Amino acid sequence: MTPYTFASHQASGLLSSDSSLYPYRPFDVTRSGPVAGEGGAGFCVESKEHALKRDARIYAEIAGWGQSFDGILTREPASDGKAYGRAISQALKMAQLDPSEIDWIICDGLGTQDGDIAEVKALQSVFGDALAGIPSSAPKSMIGRLFNGGSTVDMACALLGMENNLILPTVGVDQQDPDCPIDCVPQQAREGRLHHVLVGARGFGGFNSAIVLKKFGRSLQ
Numbered sequence: 001m002t003p004y005t006f007a008s009h010q011a012s013g014l015l016s017s018d019s020s021l022y023p024y025r026p027f028d029v030t031r032s033g034p035v036a037g038e039g040g041a042g043f044c045v046e047s048k049e050h051a052l053k054r055d056a057r058i059y060a061e062i063a064g065w066g067q068s069f070d071g072i073l074t075r076e077p078a079s080d081g082k083a084y085g086r087a088i089s090q091a092l093k094m095a096q097l098d099p100s101e102i103d104w105i106i107c108d109g110l111g112t113q114d115g116d117i118a119e120v121k122a123l124q125s126v127f128g129d130a131l132a133g134i135p136s137s138a139p140k141s142m143i144g145r146l147f148n149g150g151s152t153v154d155m156a157c158a159l160l161g162m163e164n165n166l167i168l169p170t171v172g173v174d175q176q177d178p179d180c181p182i183d184c185v186p187q188q189a190r191e192g193r194l195h196h197v198l199v200g201a202r203g204f205g206g207f208n209s210a211i212v213l214k215k216f217g218r219s220l221q
Contacts (some may be wrong), residue, residue, distance in 0.1 A: 018033060027109070027182065028172060029176065029177040030175065031113065034144065043156075047123070059162070061214040062212075064090060064091045064094030064095030066086070066089065067090070068084065069206050074108050078206065083206070085125040087209055091198065099131075100127075100198050102197070106138070107137060119200070135185050136184060137170045150201070155211070167189060168185070169187055195214065196212060198211070
């Protein structure tokens, strides 16, 4: 994050100007945008056969993925969430999973008024009534929005959460927006058995992606 990059994001009007303890609070009724963060994560992605041959520590299997493009706005995603929903559906179809089999959804959690509602619409279009029973949180609320590496850190959160059976929270949610009726795991982490985790992401200009991770076990060996 260079000063120029930060200034560009600030000039766009996207970033939160809140000075409270938790200025980045996706799905809260008073949300006003994300805060900028720095960081990233890296992974070794290889075939199951190669990983087993070298006795690697296997965190999870990539079971499916999907991508789409709405291309409507440069700053925020499309308000109807339809294209994002298609990416999620593609990922579930490739993984051969019913939406109800997802144990945790890691949300993109943009933290803007329209952006969060659009994400919830996308999830509702795919998961329907099952969404109410699936923890759907935004770990970015704890570390800021890493504009060039946010999805990699979300992936790391998913892998470590699966390893420790820990669902990370959305911090700063004091009054959840009724237009975002999801289980956003407010304030505190939660224990839970995690076999399938969906990680969603949206980028500037309308890029959408989703990936399904499957806990690696003996049945896959």
